[in-house]
Amino acid sequence: MVYMEYRYDVVIIGAGIAGTTAAYFIARNGFSVALVDIKSEENIGKKVCGDAVGEHHFIELGLEKPVIGEDATGIYEGVRVVSPDNKYYIDVMGRGYSLDRQKFGYKMYKRAIDAGVEAFLKHYFAKPIIEGSWVKGVVIRDRKGSEKVLRSKVVVDASGVTGVVRTSLPQDWWITERIPKEDFNITYREIIEGDIQGIDEKYAYIYINVDIAPGGYWWLFPKGGGIYNIGLGIQWKEGNPNPKANYEKYIKTSLKGAIRSVIDGGGGLVPTRRPISCMVWNGFVVIGDAAATANPIHGGGIGSAMISAKTASDTISDALLRGDPSMDGLWRYHVLYHRAYGAKQASLDVLRMFMQKLSNEDYNFVFRSNIVSGEDVYIMGSRGVLTNKIFNRIRALLTLVTRPAFLAKLYKVKQYMDQAYSLYLNFPRTSEGFKRWKEEENALFNDFKNWLKSW
């Protein structure tokens, strides 16, 4: 068989948020980039999603904000988190957008193309090109089965939650770490047109209820003009219900006649955990959902996919300039990403596992007794830490409401969160220290999981 062969500095598999962001930044730095996706151009940007993203991500990354009427349909002033008994809520303030997801994704794709990126659409990743312990490119296949060889100095896996490239590599490479299914949420969501009463449209609504969404939550995000994005995420775990069944049973029923028509429906997986431990190999980098960069608590992954893409792009460009795209040449990506987001993810992953153990009663208690304010949640969400100030306030209040067992648990969780944060912040500066770091990481998380099991 005769293959068409192409050469690039960088080949990126996946033209989602992570892939298009990385393609744009790397091309802007003057390198040749190929961007591969299964989708046709008309479908680029399409993704089952809650469509909500915080404004701060665009400011922090120096990217153009979404524009209402173009790639956004509305603005949120904050998130309203509602208790299981529906009696209480916490408002977490912070501006965000409801995106027109397809237009937003397409805009990012177009920006990459305009920066000089070459696209191979309607092509899927077939296999990696491996030489020794290096990734040297990929073989891609079109829908008729004809193959092309794309050789490159660096291959980037931005294929989303399946991580098709990294999972195809030799299993003894650190990069192939398997993610346990409990670390994912299975989701179902619909975009509907209707007239939902009692909603303040300046908020994105998150409803906590372990009967409806065990290990996750259900959401109602107004998109403006009588359109709503409504869905739920459930921890992927033996015995947990099917999200679509629970959507029909609880959510649709509760909205009764308010839904006039369903515009779109679908599901997908969201990684809700800390990032994979090793995100680079010789000539290889993983970004976005493929590296599990979404937020462990709320599953939002658009902002962090962009952060991982930007930190990876800076590292890749630097490595190419130095002529060293080896694992050690690319290692700094970990350090930059963990400083920007990964350490927070690790800390919030501890909190996520704790929260997945709580009952509706526990949650009602937390809301009812006012022990956590919107500002506390904002600080926890943006910095990933349960600060001493917050903890001391919670402690004082908990003493008053006499829940010492809960306080003791929370204190332990705070300690694990702090340790996880610091472990990721002190990620080894070279690959040499990785094995020891990984042992410490395993020990910390196994210890925490065992403690949770002992309740």
Ligand SMILES: Cc1cc2nc3c(=O)[nH]c(=O)nc-3n(C[C@H](O)[C@H](O)[C@H](O)COP(=O)(O)OP(=O)(O)OC[C@H]3O[C@@H](n4cnc5c(N)ncnc54)[C@H](O)[C@@H]3O)c2cc1C
């Ligand atoms: C129901 C749901 C609701 C969500 N809500 C929100 C939200 O409100 N806010 C938020 O911030 N995040 C949300 N997320 C998470 C967010 O959508 C993801 O974290 C984000 O899209 C990750 O971007 P990515 O580029 O890593 O992956 P993706 O967006 O999944 O992109 C991967 C790309 O790779 C391509 N690809 C896959 N396999 C191959 C292959 N073999 N060959 C070639 N191409 C391939 C795909 O076609 C796709 O274009 C939600 C997720 C789900 C499932």
